[in-house]
Amino acid sequence: MKKEELNSKLEVFICNHKRDNQDDCFHKGGKELTDNLKKWSREKFGQEVKIFRSGCIGKCEEGIAALCYPSKEFLVNLTKMDEEEMKRYIEEQNQRFMKES
Ligand code: FES
Numbered sequence: 586m587k588k589e590e591l592n593s594k595l596e597v598f599i600c601n602h603k604r605d606n607q608d609d610c611f612h613k614g615g616k617e618l619t620d621n622l623k624k625w626s627r628e629k630f631g632q633e634v635k636i637f638r639s640g641c642i643g644k645c646e647e648g649i650a651a652l653c654y655p656s657k658e659f660l661v662n663l664t665k666m667d668e669e670e671m672k673r674y675i676e677e678q679n680q681r682f683m684k685e686s
Contacts, residue, residue: 595634602645
């Protein structure tokens with residue numbers, strides 16, 4: 586095993602899990618939300634913020650769900666309409682953890 590340190594200060598994992606019955610974060614718009622935030626984040630923050638597409642994070646009833654580090658917060662009941670609110674959250678979190686590091 587080899588360990589590598591992340592060079593980002595903030596990571597957001599957005600569930601993109603797919604189920605056969607389509608009751609999942611992917612079909613609620615998780616992929617579109619992830620793709621849009623990844624593109625925005627890369628342009629705005631470069632390597633400081635990472636947006637990851639994730640598998641199920643155990644909040645299926647409340648999907649679209651996301652998990653954020655280092656705040657260790659779940660964001661739930663997200664919709665495609667929450668993109669601007671997510672951007673504000675990421676900006677706030679990035680400023681908070683920039684000050685602490
Ligand atoms: S399907 Fe998204 S949290 Fe389980």
